[in-house]
Amino acid sequence: MTKPLLPPALLSRSPLLNAAGTFTPVGVSRSSPAVAEAAAWALQRYLVIDELQDLASRELADFSGAAAGTVVHCAAAGITLGVAAAMAGSDPARIAQLPDAEGLRRVVVVPAPHLIDYGHPLATDVRLAGATVQACGRPERCTGDELLPALAAPEVACLLLVSSRLTRDPAFDFPAACEAARAAGVPVLIDGAAQDLRVRELMAQQPAALVLSAQKYLAAPTAGLVVGEAGFIDAVRAQHKGIGRAMKASKEAIVGVLAALAERRGLDLPSWGARQAQKAQQAVDALRGLRGVEVTLVPDPLGAPFPRVRLRFADGANEARRVAQALKRQDPPVWVMEHAVHEGVLTLELVALRADEVDAVVDALRRCAA
Numbered sequence: 001m002t003k004p005l006l007p008p009a010l011l012s013r014s015p016l017l018n019a020a021g022t023f024t025p026v027g028v029s030r031s032s033p034a035v036a037e038a039a040a041w042a043l044q045r046y047l048v049i050d051e052l053q054d055l056a057s058r059e060l061a062d063f064s065g066a067a068a069g070t071v072v073h074c075a076a077a078g079i080t081l082g083v084a085a086a087m088a089g090s091d092p093a094r095i096a097q098l099p100d101a102e103g104l105r106r107v108v109v110v111p112a113p114h115l116i117d118y119g120h121p122l123a124t125d126v127r128l129a130g131a132t133v134q135a136c137g138r139p140e141r142c143t144g145d146e147l148l149p150a151l152a153a154p155e156v157a158c159l160l161l162v163s164s165r166l167t168r169d170p171a172f173d174f175p176a177a178c179e180a181a182r183a184a185g186v187p188v189l190i191d192g193a194a195q196d197l198r199v200r201e202l203m204a205q206q207p208a209a210l211v212l213s214a215q216k217y218l219a220a221p222t223a224g225l226v227v228g229e230a231g232f233i234d235a236v237r238a239q240h241k242g243i244g245r246a247m248k249a250s251k252e253a254i255v256g257v258l259a260a261l262a263e264r265r266g267l268d269l270p271s272w273g274a275r276q277a278q279k280a281q282q283a284v285d286a287l288r289g290l291r292g293v294e295v296t297l298v299p300d301p302l303g304a305p306f307p308r309v310r311l312r313f314a315d316g317a318n319e320a321r322r323v324a325q326a327l328k329r330q331d332p333p334v335w336v337m338e339h340a341v342h343e344g345v346l347t348l349e350l351v352a353l354r355a356d357e358v359d360a361v362v363d364a365l366r367r368c369a370a
């Protein structure tokens with residue numbers, strides 16, 4: 001590849017080592033050369049976007065088992081456009097009216113434990129369409145008895161469910177909630193942004209639409225994937241004549257997604273999973289014996305096919321915080337998951353790293369935790 005035309009300050013920097021997972025503040029993922037080439041190919045020609053989206057719909061259907069799909073700017077945009085589709089359908093006058101929701105079904109029912117903050121509040125995605133959020137249950141728990149009556153109100157546009165390790169109610173009955181919404185004639189929208197490895201499992205709940213991030217484990221350019229019922233996906237696409245203009249996918253994103261889907265089709269998931277487990281074990285073995293740190297392998301709470309490495313610091317939150325900051329000042333800088341730092345815990349997600357990079361992360365930790 002020719003040297004990119006970029007400021008020297010950017011080119012001279014050591015590439016960051018990301019053990020923080022598909023984390024937006026560090027650029028989420030690294031695309032393969034094939035995906036990068038596909039995006040570059042698209043950037044150098046004109047393409048008919050509607051034809052690209054038709055093609056993407058067929059490929060996304062093949063990937064997910066849904067009837068149809070479409071590519072939007074990102075998963076957050078997909079949630080907003082899914083809510084807009086539930087409110088306005090494909091009706092041009094209603095689409096033009098949004099985000100003014102006067103006279104439309106505008107209430108989005110969400111279990112309170114699903115109102116997560118993944119960098120901004122999920123509720124903001126809903127409110128951007130002109131809808132209002134009705135939270136059900138308490139922040140840590142939502143039962144069927146709390147959810148079901150809410151679905152019966154006439155102004156309900158859809159039920160929004162989130163499949164994420166950030167949700168706070170592990171006992172929440174997903175299938176029962178989807179079933180009840182179907183019985184009430186309420187479309188279900190699932191935010192499964194980081195769950196592309198579990199796409200078929202989530203589609204088995206038969207939502208009107210499931211939203212995914214293409215830039216997370218698929219490692220495509222930034223894009224949101226909305227897959228689901230054909231009529232509902234048509235309505236999502238139709239929003240581009242309204243609020244969706246500000247949330248459209250670029251041609252390079254759509255083409256990059258097509259390449260990433262082709263790569264995923266060729267992936268042998270069991271041996272991929274075995275490689276992930278091997279890297280995690282490599283880190284656990286190398287970090288065992290680090291003074292004041294308890295090192296354990298933890299499975300993904302939702303059943304994604306890879307484990308993470310948990311580091312529990314005997315000296316607590318301040319020590320964990322100090323180590324996380326010191327890691328970022330290393331050369332190369334190392335980023336780790338800090339969601340549980342207040343409990344004295346740092347977590348390593350190694351999916352994005354090669355084995356030699358796992359060694360480099362381990363070395364940095366040995367330097368910083370000493």
Ligand SMILES: *Cc1c(COP(=O)(O)O)cnc(C)c1O
Nearest residue numbers: 074075076118164191193194213
């Ligand atoms: C990452 C994430 C999002 C946002 O995805 P973007 O593609 O960055 O908009 C939304 N919901 C959940 C659960 C996420 O993990």
